[in-house]
Amino acid sequence: MHIVVLSRNSKLYSTSRLVETIEESGHEATVLDHLKCDLVSEKDNPSIYYRGTKIEGVDAVIPRIGASVTFYGSAVVRQFEMMKIFTAVESQALVRSRDKLRSLQILARAGVGMPKTVFTNYSSEVKKVIASVGGPPLIVKLLEGTQGVGVVLAPTQKAAESIIQAFHSMKARVIVQEFIEEAKGEDIRAFVVDGKVVGAMKRKGKDGEFRSNVHRGGSVELIKLNKQQRKAALVAARSMGLSIAGVDMLQSDRGPLILEVNSSPGLEGIERATQKDIAGQIIRFIEKKVQQQRDNKSTRRKIKSDA
Numbered sequence: 001m002h003i004v005v006l007s008r009n010s011k012l013y014s015t016s017r018l019v020e021t022i023e024e025s026g027h028e029a030t031v032l033d034h035l036k037c038d039l040v041s042e043k044d045n046p047s048i049y050y051r052g053t054k055i056e057g058v059d060a061v062i063p064r065i066g067a068s069v070t071f072y073g074s075a076v077v078r079q080f081e082m083m084k085i086f087t088a089v090e091s092q093a094l095v096r097s098r099d100k101l102r103s104l105q106i107l108a109r110a111g112v113g114m115p116k117t118v119f120t121n122y123s124s125e126v127k128k129v130i131a132s133v134g135g136p137p138l139i140v141k142l143l144e145g146t147q148g149v150g151v152v153l154a155p156t157q158k159a160a161e162s163i164i165q166a167f168h169s170m171k172a173r174v175i176v177q178e179f180i181e182e183a184k185g186e187d188i189r190a191f192v193v194d195g196k197v198v199g200a201m202k203r204k205g206k207d208g209e210f211r212s213n214v215h216r217g218g219s220v221e222l223i224k225l226n227k228q229q230r231k232a233a234l235v236a237a238r239s240m241g242l243s244i245a246g247v248d249m250l251q252s253d254r255g256p257l258i259l260e261v262n263s264s265p266g267l268e269g270i271e272r273a274t275q276k277d278i279a280g281q282i283i284r285f286i287e288k289k290v291q292q293q294r295d296n297k298s299t300r301r302k303i304k305s306d307a
């Protein structure tokens, strides 16, 4: 098989681990920078050119699309779909996962637990919004934030009002969320591949920090999920349409609460914490799907020739 990893940088841990694993599994690997792809649309013949050369003979694609280039990255993934090439993350699911509000709406419908969250544009009713998530302390989150930047804890009523008003006056879109104090600055990342949790870790913020993001100085440790946590992770990934996902949750007194579902989850933290070959699980999943696609095709061809 020839597997393309869409990534802006082949030196990144996740990208190089995937390439190494693809090659160890006896396949061919190519890293393509999605921003250097030209997408050609014409009747019955969608194609992609990479720095002027037509891309051919690809069996599967693993998208590793950064949050800042979702628009272009998802267009490249969609073009591969148009060319009937299997992609480990569907373009639709990728776009869906990048919108925190849309994700929460989908997860709520799927019956997944989450911190109570309000989205508002209407700044004159700030007091009511604050009351509706149970009053302070509460969390205000930029819809487009990542790596913990734009996640603010408002400890008091006054702080909450002025933070929400400040964001609104900047025309920034925010959600207001119940603060899960009992999580104590820890969150859980469950790594899902093909309907199974293949690894899980606990991330802990550094002292005095409520955000557990590794980019904010947090640390990681291996954990075993309980039944409820495992179920929440699987339902969350499935309802978002993701076969590969990093599901983030907080453990609360009323069970696990999903924060977000990541469609390009990093491999470094989870492989370090679990000492497991997660990249290998991803490649096994792709092998299975590409084989299924081939079997379906040959069955269709046989039915046609028999008819």
Ligand SMILES: Nc1ncnc2c1ncn2[C@@H]1O[C@H](COP(=O)(O)OP(=O)(O)OP(=O)(O)O)[C@@H](O)[C@H]1O
Residues within 6 Å of the ligand: 115, 139, 141, 145, 146, 147, 148, 149, 150, 151, 177, 178, 179, 180, 181, 183, 185, 186, 187, 210, 211, 212, 213, 248, 250, 259, 260
């Ligand atoms: N409602 C909440 N209650 C308590 N802690 C929270 C809450 N929301 C977020 N946090 C903490 O802040 C961290 C960052 O929040 P979140 O994951 O929503 O933001 P992000 O910027 O999208 O981060 P990421 O880089 O993971 O995408 C979480 O990992 C968690 O530790």
Ligand SMILES: [Mg+2]
Residues within 6 Å of the ligand: 145, 146, 147, 260
């Ligand atoms: Mg995020």
Ligand SMILES: [Mg+2]
Residues within 6 Å of the ligand: 248, 259, 260
């Ligand atoms: Mg997060």
